[in-house]
Amino acid sequence: MKYAFKAGKYGRMLPMIEERLKTISMSDCATLISKIELYLGEYVTRTSLKRLKMAFQSIGQRLGFVSAGDVRRAEEKEVRSLRAKNARKDAKIASLTAENAALKAQLKAALATK
Numbered sequence: 001m002k003y004a005f006k007a008g009k010y011g012r013m014l015p016m017i018e019e020r021l022k023t024i025s026m027s028d029c030a031t032l033i034s035k036i037e038l039y040l041g042e043y044v045t046r047t048s049l050k051r052l053k054m055a056f057q058s059i060g061q062r063l064g065f066v067s068a069g070d071v072r073r074a075e076e077k078e079v080r081s082l083r084a085k086n087a088r089k090d091a092k093i094a095s096l097t098a099e100n101a102a103l104k105a106q107l108k109a110a111l112a113t114k
Helices: 007-021 028-040 048-054 059-061 066-113
Strands: none
Touching: 007 028, 007 048, 028 048
């Protein structure tokens, strides 16, 4: 934030910001850039914002069509989402299985005492 209020210093920081943004996912970059535009829009020049936005768009997004890379990234995102959903379901099943085993043990213990 120390550069947000000094346009000259911020302009010199753009290359470093671009390099750091390259290490995070495209969707996270888009979110971050939209927040920069929203919260720091009055301090950042339009050309700087446009430069940041264009640096982190695919060629298809820049030219207005869906590229093969866009399709691949969307499919990979869907696969990650499905894997996470399956992992949550597997964890729930494991929890229910453990709970079921504990209930069986309690039932056996209760029947054994009768």
